[in-house]
Amino acid sequence: MDTRAGRYFRWLLFWQQQGRCCYCGEHVLLTYRPYDAARPYAATLEHLHRRADGGTGHPSNLAMACKRCNDTRGERDWLSYTSWRRDEF
Template identity: 90%
Template structure:
């Protein structure tokens, strides 16, 4: 996916998810500046089904997550991880 497509999908998901992370529900910051993109609350594109598990880059498999959640999810299932982050257990 090229840079324009990534920016478009990030903006679209930001709007659809009302500026909140798909896992923890916290507000994220949509930015394109490199020093802001490294912060834990920066918006990132997340593959719900990991590519290593057969997931694709199709728009139906993408969501917006904060950088912290995106980095700490690891190999967990996205639905389990979302419930765990929201303390639903």
């Protein structure tokens, strides 16, 4: 996804998710500056069904997650990872 489309989807998902991470529910920082993008609560695009498992870049498969959750999800399913991050187990 090119930069312009990525920015648009991050903004759209930020608005739809009320500025919260899809996994932990914490507020995220929507920024386009490179040094802010490295912060743990920077908004990132997340593929719910991982591309490594056959997921696509279609907008229905995208959500906004904080960098911390996006980096730590690993191979877990998105629904079980959400439950784990929100201490629902």
